[in-house]
Amino acid sequence: MKRYSVFAIAREAMNYHLGWEKAWGNPEPKKDYDVIIVGAGGHGLATAYYLGKNHGIKNVAIIEKGWLGGGNTGRNTTIIRSNYLQDPSAAIYDKALKLYEGLSQDLNYNVMFSPRGLLMLAQTHHEVRGYLRTVHANMLQGVTTEYISPARVKELVPIINIDGPRYPVLGALYQPRGGTGRHDAVAWGYARACAAMGMDIIQQTEVTAVRSEAGVVKGVETSKGFIGCKKLGVVVAGHSGQLAEMGGFRLPIEAVALQALVSEPIKPCMDVVVMANTVHGYMSQSDKGEMVIGGGTDGFNNFTQRGSFHHVEETLRALIETFPMISRLKMLRQWGGIVDMTGDRSPIISKTPLGNCFFNCGWGTGGFKAIPGSGWAMAELMAKGEPGPLAEEFSMWRFKEGKFIDESVAAGVAH
């Protein structure tokens, strides 16, 4: 792999830019691999990358039904933060945030991580108490957050209306290290680094069955034939339930649609990320100038990658009260992604009833921010066969034991 650098740009500029090599290849699958990862989204590619980088396992295939990074990795609102309430979540999300901070250098690929600061507005007295509790929890966890006054919110976000009649801003939970990243670049950067280690990224290939012998996985049947493996990692978000069924067990997961939308591009007007959980809306401004807006999930099982129109209406109606200046903006695009929701709204990084088969799923509405930490923890689990400190609380058996990591109360809908 040729390194990307300012010298590479100069060299290629002399050469009519004809010397750039492909970032990853389009290989035919081999007969078998040490490890197969199903799902070439951010989490799957990060898992493969850290398997190679941290554990020296490089005979790896990443199998993808559609195209690389075309699922939820390319559909989220790119928000990165780690101000969670529960200790296991704070640990893995803060690990992810720390990895994001050095990711562009680590991958030699600009993921455009922008720690512009992130505000979670408190718009009811209940939320004020909730966020004060989160700040105290974060202090104990070593995650830097602070609770700020409405005046400070107005200073950070001049376009906000802090004394609206219905949704007044009473304060905010502020994480200065939070921000956004370029979601596609995260997948592309990991994919390029995986390909450079000799891993095969096999796109447009659907896994149709999981083959096992005596309770241990042997490989997967795909639309390009059988591919054998010693260990199988399934990282497929919305379709985790379908893959689990192929493995012969059931997951505590339901798939629902979560949607987002962007406005027409406008001049820079907001240089932080603002989340308003009371009204189920969150907004940031992309580098192109579009206001990127996330909404709530639909309340019914759905695999169609599109959301309900009335949710868009609800989200915008509430955001317009908080940000009056966006009322004249035209919305350009709206889309949905299929998120895998667990009972306690926390992920599953776990061994499964099938031997040598591992699942990383259940990230629900908050997966993008976790990609590096999730890949790190999943790679450790797959390499050693036992979860490390980051993953051990996220076992799929916690639902039987009642050891929930209860973030549905802590974080509401907006992740």
Added chain:
Amino acid sequence: MLILECPYCGVKADETELSPGYEAHLKRYGPGSSPEEFEAYMFARKNPKGVHFERWRHAYGCGKWFLAARCTATLEVFGTYPAQSGEPPAELQAKIKAKRPNWEGYK
């Protein structure tokens, strides 16, 4: 936009008039059941990509719970029926089978 017909009042209601209630026909387990049974009852949902039987409430109408058969891959609604049904009505199952020949059937 989803439109479901309430089997009690006959109103064709869109989803803003309804509250979703997820999977229907759950067998309930309580005190005296094993941890596995209780876990499965609480959390392990079928979550199919295809025909799904689910609960809805006509929240801004008659207020009653009813059940619906819907395809989660296309959002096609096959029909609705009263919540007092132990399993989906035979004619509804026949209708789904006619539209989805590969459907494995109820349960």
